Amino acid sequence: MTDSYDIAVxxxxxxxxxxxxxxxxxxxxxxxxxxGDLGQGASGVNAGTLSLQIKRVKLMPYALRGHRAWEAMGxxxxxxxxxxxTLAFTDGEAExxxxxxxxxxxxxxxxxxxxxxxxxxxxxxxxxxxxxxxYCAADGYANSxxxxxxxxxxxxxxxxxxxxxxGAMAVRREAGRFAVETPAGTMHARRLLLAAGAWLKPVAxxxxxELPVRVRINTVSVTERMPPLIHxxxxxxxxxxxxxxxxxxxxxIGGGWQxxxxxxxxxxxxxxxxxxxxxxxxQFALTPLKEARILRSWTGFEANVxxxxxxxxxxxxxxxxxxxxxxxxxxxxGPFIGSLMGDLILGREPELPLFDPGRxxxxx
Amino acid sequence: MTPLLQNxxxxxxxxxxxxxxxxxxxxxxxxxxxxxxxxxxxxxxxxRDAPEDGAARGAFCCMGLCQECLVLVEGRRVExxxxxxxxxxxxxxxxxxxxx
Amino acid sequence: MIDPCDIVILGAGPAGANxxxxxxxxxxxxxxxxxxxQPGGQIWRAKSAAIIKAQPTPESDAGNxxxxxxxxxxVTFVGxxxxxxxxxxxxIWQVYTVADGQPGKIEAKALILATGxxxxxxxxxxxxxxxxxxxxxxTALLKHDMTPPGVATVVAxxxxxxxxxASEIRRLGGHVAAIVTPNTRRDWLSVMPAMLSRPDLVRxxxxxxxxxTLARVPVLWGHxxxxxxxxxxxxxxxxxxxxxxxxxxxxxxxxxxDSVCLGNGLIPAVEAAQLAGAxxxxxxxxxGWVPGAMTDGSTKIKGLYICGDGAGIRGAAAAExxxxxxxxxxxxxxxxxxxxxxxxxxxxxxxxxRFGLAMTALSLQKPGDQALTTPETILCRCESLSLAxxxxxxxxxxxxxxAIKSGTRAGMGACGGKFCHTAVARMMAASQxxxxxxxxxxxxxxxxxxxxxxxxxxxxxxxxxxISKPAPL
Numbered sequence: 001m002t003d004s005y006d007i008a009v010x011x012x013x014x015x016x017x018x019x020x021x022x023x024x025x026x027x028x029x030x031x032x033x034x035x036g037d038l039g040q041g042a043s044g045v046n047a048g049t050l051s052l053q054i055k056r057v058k059l060m061p062y063a064l065r066g067h068r069a070w071e072a073m074g075x076x077x078x079x080x081x082x083x084x085x086t087l088a089f090t091d092g093e094a095e096x097x098x099x100x101x102x103x104x105x106x107x108x109x110x111x112x113x114x115x116x117x118x119x120x121x122x123x124x125x126x127x128x129x130x131x132x133x134x135y136c137a138a139d140g141y142a143n144s145x146x147x148x149x150x151x152x153x154x155x156x157x158x159x160x161x162x163x164x165x166x167g168a169m170a171v172r173r174e175a176g177r178f179a180v181e182t183p184a185g186t187m188h189a190r191r192l193l194l195a196a197g198a199w200l201k202p203v204a205x206x207x208x209x210e211l212p213v214r215v216r217i218n219t220v221s222v223t224e225r226m227p228p229l230i231h232x233x234x235x236x237x238x239x240x241x242x243x244x245x246x247x248x249x250x251x252x253i254g255g256g257w258q259x260x261x262x263x264x265x266x267x268x269x270x271x272x273x274x275x276x277x278x279x280x281x282x283q284f285a286l287t288p289l290k291e292a293r294i295l296r297s298w299t300g301f302e303a304n305v306x307x308x309x310x311x312x313x314x315x316x317x318x319x320x321x322x323x324x325x326x327x328x329x330x331x332x333x334g335p336f337i338g339s340l341m342g343d344l345i346l347g348r349e350p351e352l353p354l355f356d357p358g359r360x361x362x363x364x
Numbered sequence: 365m366t367p368l369l370q371n372x373x374x375x376x377x378x379x380x381x382x383x384x385x386x387x388x389x390x391x392x393x394x395x396x397x398x399x400x401x402x403x404x405x406x407x408x409x410x411x412r413d414a415p416e417d418g419a420a421r422g423a424f425c426c427m428g429l430c431q432e433c434l435v436l437v438e439g440r441r442v443e444x445x446x447x448x449x450x451x452x453x454x455x456x457x458x459x460x461x462x463x464x
Numbered sequence: 465m466i467d468p469c470d471i472v473i474l475g476a477g478p479a480g481a482n483x484x485x486x487x488x489x490x491x492x493x494x495x496x497x498x499x500x501x502q503p504g505g506q507i508w509r510a511k512s513a514a515i516i517k518a519q520p521t522p523e524s525d526a527g528n529x530x531x532x533x534x535x536x537x538x539v540t541f542v543g544x545x546x547x548x549x550x551x552x553x554x555x556i557w558q559v560y561t562v563a564d565g566q567p568g569k570i571e572a573k574a575l576i577l578a579t580g581x582x583x584x585x586x587x588x589x590x591x592x593x594x595x596x597x598x599x600x601x602x603t604a605l606l607k608h609d610m611t612p613p614g615v616a617t618v619v620a621x622x623x624x625x626x627x628x629x630a631s632e633i634r635r636l637g638g639h640v641a642a643i644v645t646p647n648t649r650r651d652w653l654s655v656m657p658a659m660l661s662r663p664d665l666v667r668x669x670x671x672x673x674x675x676x677t678l679a680r681v682p683v684l685w686g687h688x689x690x691x692x693x694x695x696x697x698x699x700x701x702x703x704x705x706x707x708x709x710x711x712x713x714x715x716x717x718x719x720x721x722d723s724v725c726l727g728n729g730l731i732p733a734v735e736a737a738q739l740a741g742a743x744x745x746x747x748x749x750x751x752g753w754v755p756g757a758m759t760d761g762s763t764k765i766k767g768l769y770i771c772g773d774g775a776g777i778r779g780a781a782a783a784e785x786x787x788x789x790x791x792x793x794x795x796x797x798x799x800x801x802x803x804x805x806x807x808x809x810x811x812x813x814x815x816x817x818r819f820g821l822a823m824t825a826l827s828l829q830k831p832g833d834q835a836l837t838t839p840e841t842i843l844c845r846c847e848s849l850s851l852a853x854x855x856x857x858x859x860x861x862x863x864x865x866x867a868i869k870s871g872t873r874a875g876m877g878a879c880g881g882k883f884c885h886t887a888v889a890r891m892m893a894a895s896q897x898x899x900x901x902x903x904x905x906x907x908x909x910x911x912x913x914x915x916x917x918x919x920x921x922x923x924x925x926x927x928x929x930x931i932s933k934p935a936p937l
Contacts, residue, residue, distance in 0.1 A: 037867040044870055057937050089926060100937060149871035152861045164863050224441065224878050224914060225415050227461050239935050247463045248415070270910050272549050272560045272569070280924035283917050290921060291439050293914035295878060298907075308936040328936070376610055376636070377517035396513025401609035409614070409723070410594040410696050416848035420696040422594025424845070424883070426601030427506060428499060429582055431878035431914065432845065440916065445604075446499075448513070 005031045005161070007345065008180050008189035010168050010203055013043035014334035015324045015341070016195035017151035022342025024158045031187060032155060033180065035167025039148030041197045045300035046331050047220045047254035048078075048144040049242045052109035053086045053101060053136050053235055055329045056308070060107035061352055062333045069335035070142050077150045078143025080247070084233035085114070085123060086134045087285055093237035094132035100237075101134040111136045125229050127285050132237075139233055141244045141252075144331065168196075171206035173318065191345065192321040198263040198301030200311070200325045207318050211311065212361050213326060216302040217259040217268040219275050223292035225249035230286055241281050251289060253282045259299035268299035304328060306361040312341055316358035323357050382451035386435075399444035399455055400426065400433055411435060411444065413460040434458055469493045469540075471794050472559050472572035474547055474736055477505020478780045479772025479787035480578030481530050483761070484539040486791030487576075490800040494539045494791075495570055497561065499913070501543045503531055505580055506600065507780050509607040518610060522668070526780075548911030550575070550739045555767060557740075567919045574767045574794040577737050578787060579774040581730035581751065584827070587837045587887055590692025590701075591726060592845055599727025602629050612638030614723025618701050620644035620689045621727035622827040627672040629725055630681060640681045641721040644703045646710060646728075647826050648686040658822035661815060662781070682719075688712060688836055689726065698722050711832030729827020730777045731886055738908030740768050746901035750776030751824055752886060753905050759813050760806075761790025769794050779820020785813045834894045837887070844884040846877020854888060855895070865889055865906050878914060881906055 007023060009016040012034030020030040032038070050070055055063040070079050086101065088094040098113070105111040114135045119126065155162050163184055170181040171192065180187045196203045201213040226249050234243040241255040257278040261268035275297050283289040303326045305311060310328070315321035324341045327333050340350040379395040386399075386408060393402030400423050403411070409422040411433055423433035426445045433444040436456040444455070471487050473480045476498035484496040496503070502510035508527030511518065518524070534541055542561075545568070549560040557575040561568040583600040585591065595614055597605070599621040602613050606629065616639045619630040630640045659666050676683065684703050690712045691702040700721050705714025731751045734744060742755035742763055754776040761769035771790040772783035789809055796802040837843065839852040849872055862868045865875070865885055874888055875881025885905055893900040 037862075037864050037870075040866060040870065054935070056935075096934060100934070103937060145870040145873070145876070147870075148867055149857070149860065149862070156861060164867075222876075223917065225461065227459075238929070238932060240929060240932065249461055249463060267907060269551070270549070271551060272558070272910075275910075276567070276920040277924065277929065279917055279920035281926075281929065283921050284924065284926060290916075290918040291441075292917045293441055294911055294917055294920070295880065295914050296876070296909050297911065298909045375517075375519065376515060379514045379516055394514035397609050397611075398512060401512070401514075401605065401611040404605070404611055404613065407615075409698075414592070414845075414848045419592060419842075419848065420594050421592060421845075423597055424592075424601060425583065425598050426604045427582075428913070429879060429882050430598075430845065434878070441914075 005029050005187065005189040007191040007193060008033060008178060008187055009193045009195055010180065011195035011197055011199070012038040012151070012162060012164070013041050013195065013197055014039065014147060014151070014331065015197070015338050016193065017155060018335045018338025019193055019195060019324060019341045019345070020160050021154055021158055022339040023345060024160050026342060026346040028346065030160055031189065032160065032162040033166050033168060033182060033187065034162070034164050035199070037148050037164050038152050038162065039150070042300045042302055043331065043334070044144055044147045045220065045298055046144050046218070047242050047252050048141045048331065049233060049244065049254065050141055050332050051084050051136065051139040051233060051235060053084060053104065053111060053134060053139060054239060055104065055109070055332065057103050057107045058309070059329060059333060060104060060109055062336055063329055064108055066333040066336040067138055070332070073142070073150065073335070077146050079140065081138065081140035082232045082244070083135060083137045084139030084235060085119065086235040086237060087126070087130050088132040088237040089129055090131070097132055097134055097237040109136060110138050123230055123232055125286055125288050126234070127287055141233055143246070168203055168206065171203070173207065178321070190320060193341070193345065194315060194321070194323040195325060197325055198303045200303060200323065202264065204315065204323065207315065207321065209315055209318060211323065211357065212305050213303050214305070215263055216256065216304065217261060217299045218254065218302050219257045219259045219270055219278060219297060219299050220252065220254045221275060221279060221294055221297040222253070223251040223289070224295050226251060226292050229288050234285060236281070236285065241278070241285060243282055243286060251292060253279060255281065261299070263301050268301060270297045270299055310337065310355040311357040312337060312354040313344065313356045314358070382449060384449050384451070384453040384455060386455045387457050393449040395450065397449055399435065399447045399449055402449050403444060412458045415460055418460060468556050468571035468573055469495045470572060470798050471574045471576060472557065472570050473497065473576040473578060474559070475505065475578035475580055475772070475774070476500070476503035476541065477507060477578060477580050477772060477783065479774070479783040480576065481534060482784045482787035483576045483578060483771060483791035483794070485533055485537055486788040486803065487795040488538045490792060490795035490803060492795040492798060492800055495572065496534070496539050496541045497545050497547060498543050499546045503534055503541060506604055509604060511610065512608050515610055523607060546913045547736065548913060548915045550736060557767065562915050562919050565916060565919060567922050573798055574769065575740060576761065576769040576771065576790050576794055577740065577774055578772045579733040579736050581773040581777055582733050582882060584728045584731045584886055585726050585883070586728045586833050587841045587843050587851070588689055588691065589838055589841050590694070592842050593692050593694055593698050594696065595698035595722055596692055596724040596726055599625050599629055599725045600730065602725040603632070606632045606636065610636055612636050613725060615639060616641045616721045617723040617725060618642050618644060618689065618719055618721040619725045621725070622646055622729050623823050624669055625727060627669060627676065630676055631672040634679060640676070642682040642684060642703070642719045643676065644684045644687045644689055646686065646688045646706055651826055655822035655825055658818045662819040665819060684717065689724065690716070690836060692724055698724055707832060709832035710830030711835035729824065730773060732774050732776060734774065735908040735912055737770055737774065739910060739912065741765055742768065742770060744905065747776060748828060748900070749821065749824060750778070759786065759789065759810055760793045761786055762793055767797070777820065777824045778817035779823060782813055782817035782820050785809055785816050789813070829890060831894065834891060837891065843887055844874040844877065846879050847873045849874050851891065854891065858892065858895070865892070865903060869906055875906060
């Protein structure tokens, strides 16, 4: 094994792995390094929701192509296109739903508004207190637990080098290439891609670059196996709930309720004060869920920057270094934006424009 | 029901019998014993089918950890090794829901 | 909100109950929690309400004494309560509970974990058949309900528990078809010196064996069950002679039975310690992964104490002492006087642990153990995953327990990995030539026990939902 590569990818999640795959297709020789196992960060612990109804308007073209990428991955990643409902329980929520989903629909998402009667026929177990709902037939989910297994297989099939439990301890620019110090020794590469998710800030700091990355600590919970309760994925107008029943009967519940902890300390922690209303809201929306027992709750770090648009492009001020992360809706968009990133690094024109990490970040 | 086990050699005085049902079958138990204990004495060791492969399962850890002895009581999933029998208790077996 | 109590203790076995007594004696306000109805833990487990009168045993006597002490103390005991989450804000611990379908929260300045142990069972073909129960599980059934596990039982496993269980089954009128133990008489001889520290227990053990011999119960030393026969019910077992490595190599023997007790020693229950932030280290002689804790139970984390088998399998006598010490030091840290016998107790701990450690040594894994688990054997009971399925995942590149879990669901089922992850780790260590110390257990996640979703809906008012700023459009 050599220790000199065309590019070192720091971070073996969806972003890093999908970029590496495109780079290898384009003839480059990458190595993917991860501090833990592949796909065990946000890529592997998120709720797996693939919903156009919660994507940003400007990111819709990316999300639509991301959906296609997931559909192509299919069974290997537990993809299911179920259609999804977003629910409103109050007049305020209904108004919010109407306004936001109309804009998303105009941006190309096949979103429609459904009557309460139609909703009750399609999803009889949902609460009768729902006053308005939108539906998107393209929505569904994938099994995020399989991210690591899936990309490990893809990297191996493509002959791409990867190292697990091999995090970057320091990164230097020396003699026209990058030296990445890891527990397994120093790796050298001509180029560098930072795709370290919630850990982007400390990794970029190795090169003296300050990225305005912040982190949310999202909580996800799962129930024991239940009889069929709901076929579609479910969301809430405020975003405070996502829910889906997996083929094995377990129900996965998310909604961005915040746990605590920091990426530097390792994993985040669930807090009772936030997981409880999350689970209460879930059974408020899906009444028979009250019969279920909760087996596990966990958290995942979601990175973002102040304008909530991706960091996807050259790392400011460092030649041959790139960064990809902080993509809102990153699970959905990841496989697609990774291939765009690969094209950029290969010197090709990406199909859709990327997002300059050197832009001014306006707090508002 | 005829208990298959002989009277205990070491004299044990037990609470009076009460009636309960498992899958609709009338069984008796000493008031206050666990559902699991009563089912074992009635030689009902097979409690449910494993959700993935449908294989028969019964109680295993007997201390509320392994979740193998789950049964349904009033629609709730409870561990039969922790659920106490009282008169009239209706216990149902968990039904397997096969999936794709 | 109720004022925080001084000390909250999880687990009312020998360690936790004694911790509560010594802390209360020092003047601390103590709340003692257990998921059983009454204190005693598994070893001194109280009888169910269905048992009105029964012949006393040393275990029931010890348990009754302890329960009397607690009843006459200032300790607040809460039974039938399950802890699902542990958090900390500033210097105050928050312990979240469920009791009778209702949520609860207890706040305390110090947290003592005395969560005890659970059983390790080396997976063998047919161990998921109804009628096969854990060996420690059988003792719970025998002590609590005084019910034998079946009509004709094969009692199999390591350490002294097989002889205790077989004797109890017979005492309650059951029939023991055979005792099958991987330990040899030589194994027992090697722990004799340590056992002599407890002549009372040695005498009891010898009485069990003499009784079983008189009753002509076959004892197969140096054997293991290699197959349980029957699909929906146990018809019998195949026992096979083990070679020096512990692998089944010798003569096979078929034994008819309708029930089997199976156990290969105890492992510390460390999930609560993990949630509380304790670091774990690997000590096979203590049962595997144990939280770092001193003789007096103190840890690196302020206000956190861990004692008893949950800090390493040292047995009940050591647990009692470590519990007392933990209660004393926790109270002392809160400003109460240290009991005068603190130092004397501290020096008594090692001696008290000698017997328990010798018993743990009888369950140390051997290289040949892995040969008992055939490729078709179910490893993860909840998800019906065979050894072959796990091995295939490793062949595809999974390098850690977490990666195996994500890829196969081993440990994602209802038991939360409590009955598979040790087996998976031992298999990985053996097949990959990795030191088990390099295969850390998976991240612990709440809830510590399954919690009915309805518990979280208590007091929920939709109008109280936080109005968060809508996500950016």
